[in-house]
Amino acid sequence: MATINVQRPARLTLAERLYLPAILNGLRLTWRHIWGERVTLQYPEEEREFKRVYRGVHRLNKDDKGRVKCVACEMCAASCPAHCITIKATEVEWPERDKIPKIFEIDELKCIFCGYCVEACPEDAIHMTRHYHLIARSREDMIFGLDKLLAIYDETKEQEVLRGVDFGVIRARIPGKEAGNPDEVQKLAYPVVGVVTKAETHHAQ
């Protein structure tokens, strides 16, 4: 029979065995927060502001003639780790391009909101807005089609949202990756995802 030596944890000290010092220490922290800044929001009456790089519901952008900007290249679908994008292309006879999507569907329930589609798009045709209210009565309704995604664009046209170029900037901040434009990095000098505090809200607008 082989002998197995087991490393037991060290015996607790007297203070640790009493538990009270640790409890008091915890209470001190609680006490401090009671008088500190309030962070709880009365959602849905109050809503949190997010930074422009927040990754919410997608939108499909329109070009300056109001037509869908997407060229149905399926780069987004190819890069999507959740396989939630379905595209069927069709031919059009426009002077500058001949391929547009006939069907463009994002299953918002399958989507993991990673933003890879935004990064992959060579036409800057897909963005992620700061909308996060995703409500529907059925799973089918959560599959957003071309009409809905374009309508979201009309709604959020004025909003500054997550664009493909932001990923170059974000990547520039990851050690070991090639550096991006330092000015762009400066503009984005806050955490990529997170809650905006009151002091920072004006940045996001």
Place this chain on the structure above:
Amino acid sequence: MPTMVIDGREVTAPPGANLIEAAKLAGIEIPHFCYHPALKVVASCRMCFVEVTQEVRGKATTRLTTACNTPAADGMVVRTDTQPVKKAQNDILEFLLINHPVDCPVCDEAGECKLQDYAFAYGTASSRFAEHKRFRHAKKLGSGIRLYTNRCILCDRCVRFLRDFVGTGELSVTDMGNGNEISVFPGRPIDNVLAGNLPEICPVGALISEDFLFKARVWNLSAVDSVCPGCSRGCATSLDVKDNEVQRTRARENQAVNGYFICDDGRYLYHVIRHETRLEHPAVREGDQLRESNWDHALDVVVSRLAEFPERIVILLSPFLTQEEVRAGADLSEVLRGSVLGHVPNAVQEAPVLFPGGFAIDGDKAPNSTLVKNIAPVPLQELAITKDTVVLFFNSSLRTGSVSPLDAEKLRRAGFVAVIDVLRNDITAVADVVLPGRMWAEKSGTFSNSAGMAQSFGAAVLPPPFTRDESDVIRDLTRRITTRISTGCGAKS
């Protein structure tokens, strides 16, 4: 048999082989655009540069040379990975990409494009070309082929294919210098039955098939090895599938039959799989109309009719059946004592075509005529069909008009006709029981071509839900019939 050394590996190449083929034997890829094993060598793209050390006038000489027009010779030392070779490849790619639009995201070739692959493997990401790229609109060349002139790298594979292999020569390189482009002669579009091979021959996305245009990105396709059922030649094909639908057919290399190509008839035959006249439910005649039924009932009607001691039972096989189905049909005729086995010859016949490049298209537009004629040698016209005849016709014909009017007239004389078929046609309209079968792309099987070569193919897509595999149906019938016979009923012997 010349023996040489390529990248340190000793290779013995067949006589007459060039360095690209010799390197392939050693598992070394030499990049090339204009070279195609079925076409004449022109060495115009200059992508296949290798460094060859050879004895010239008693002195070992090392030089860069194009591998496609250098025959393998004894004692050669070939390097494909030296600095001068890499520089040559990189420079050639930079030149080719000067006017190439790099519109890979909207190009159907992306994913199987040689320019894309080589740019990744042998090129650099940047270009020193600062001027405007030349711009030309896409042109429709005829026969469902479109030329995206911007993407063309002028390897002239298409020109050589049409001129030397097909012999029609519709395409040529027109204009000079920067204006160089592939064109058809005015008023003379591409018009031949091998035109569908052009997008496959084109190493880039310049020649695009309108049939496949924007249908799918190629990385989403999965290929299934198949055999073309279009004629008795039996060309090797690849069915590219996405979303349970065949998106396109590609030629598969088979030197014994079709080489590298297939004809357009076979290439676009896949549209028949989802044809609007497809039979999807078993049907049984009630009065003067066919009514949708279920398999158990439909087969029972057939077996009950057989158990009524008909005067004659005729089992007819069509040349569209697979080898397995033909054998199952022959087995059934053995079980069904007193039955006569015959075949319905395919009526869709065209003149056979032979191209200068050696590619042949057979005149018999059915895949399995040879085997069917061997197993069931009697044609329908030599069989007596009377009012009291029960006919079991295993047809599954992909072609309308494959049953000649004479044969159809004869079948109409029968008292009872049960038919397995895939498309609605004259026969299914008058049959008493119609059983929906499956297309070649929906089942696996074997076709024996006109030369007697048996070739197997695999199932590529799921069939319509209420159809059944023909051999399965025939065996089911056989089993039901043997059960009846063992209980005392059955056809008169």
